[in-house]
Structure formats: C-alpha cells, structure tokens
C-alpha cells in the first residue's frame with residue numbers, strides 16, 4: 433500500500449473505531465449519574481441494601497430518609513441529581529408538597545420507583561399517574577371500577593419474562609428467575625408500557641413498566657424486597673439500566 437493510501441486507511445479506521453465507541457457507550461457514561469435515594473416508611477435490611485448500591489457501576493447516590501426527603505422534592509433538585517430512586521413508602525404529602533413534587537417532574541428529572549413505593553400516598557390518587565400503578569392499601573374506585581385491597585406474599589419464586597425485548601432497559605436480556613415478594617390485585621395504568629411479566633398464581637402479571645409524568649421518564653420495578661433480590665445480577669442490571677434510561681431528558685422519544 434502506498435504511504436498516502438495507508439494514511440487514508442488509518443484515518444478511516446480511526447474514524448470507524450471512534451464512531452463504534454460512541455455508539456456503544458451509553459449517554460452520560462463518562463461521568464457518574466447522581467441519584468437521590470429516598471427511603472423510610474417501611475423496614476428493610478440496610479447493610480445489604482446499601483452494599484448493593486455501593487457496588488452499582490457509574491452511579492453515585494445520596495440517602496434521603498423520610499421525613500427530611502419530602503422538602504427536597506421540589507424544583508431545583510434537578511440541578512443536583514439526575515434521577516430520584518424512590519424506595520420509601522410515603523403516606524401523606526400536604527397539598528403544597530404534592531404541588532412541589534409535580535412541579536419538580538416538569539423539569540424532567542428521572543424517576544425510578546421500586547417495590548413498596550407502589551404502596552405510597554394512600555390519600556393521593558394522582559400518585560398512580562406519576563408511577564403508572566397503584567397498590568391499594570384500601571378499596572378504591574378508578575374510572576368507575578371498584579378495586580379491593582391489594583395483597584402481598586413473601587418468599588415466592590418467579591420465572592420472569594421479558595415483555596419488550598427492544599426497550600433500552602431490557603434489550604439483550606434473557607428471561608430470568610427471581611425469588612421475591614409477590615404483589616397481587618394492584619393497578620397498572622393503561623398508559624404504562626410493560627417491560628416484565630410473570631405467570632404466578634399469587635402475583636399480578638405485569639411487574640415492571642415505564643411511563644412518563646410531566647417531562648420525567650419513570651421506571652417502576654416491583655422486585656426489591658430483600659438481599660436475595662439485591663444480590664441477583666439481573667436485578668442490579670435492570671436497576672442501573674432503569675436509572676440510565678430515566679436520566680435521559682427526551683421523555684417523548686421512547687415511552
């Protein structure tokens with residue numbers, strides 16, 4: 433090969449490699465994503481839970497226990513954090529706190545809701561729109577349909593199926609097994625986009641979904657009661673991918 437042809441080939445190779453690198457690198461992976469992790473209102477095994485969080489790649493997090501976390505959830509938080517991960521089971525916000533939280537979601541801050549967070553805000557029906565679902569702590573009526581109380585059952589084994597193999601959170605993942613708590617009789621909004629399902633006699637079918645609220649992307653994952661789940665590599669992968677996906681601002685491009 434003549435020298436100038438060699439140089440041209442090398443330039444082309446370098447351009448190809450840099451393009452490939454850019455395409456394979458998730459957006460924002462050059463700096464850690466900043467997570468505000470809300471906790472409280474429900475017990476959990478703290479050492480194992482935070483042990484998992486300490487090991488998650490590309491993520492830094494700040495613990496935000498109730499009740500101090502409530503007054504953080506207002507516009508301005510999006511300058512300090514990319515994503516709120518909600519593992520708390522909050523009972524009540526004041527009307528002002530509800531407004532501040534929904535105003536915050538207009539900024540496009542990412543939202544990930546885990547496990548018993550589905551049981552939060554028993555007296556704030558709008559919360560089901562925010563996270564795309566609702567565990568009924570008491571009987572409720574939605575769109576004219578009456579729902580009884582939801583149920584839970586610990587220590588269940590699940591064969592989990594990927595419902596959407598093309599979504600960034602689940603792409604390339606195979607069906608997997610999980611040992612965790614089952615929830616049943618909960619509500620999933622017709623607007624929610626289901627990512628994971630189970631066929632289990634004590635658990636509802638749809639167990640993970642995405643939605644959006646305001647300008648925020650929202651990912652909900654039912655799993656997450658205890659160490660057996662947190663130590664499952666697939667769980668950690670779903671959590672990291674869910675945080676990365678929620679951190680993106682263009683909520684309308686992929687629901």
Ligand SMILES: [Zn+2]
Pocket residue numbers: 547548613656657
């Ligand atoms: Zn639980």
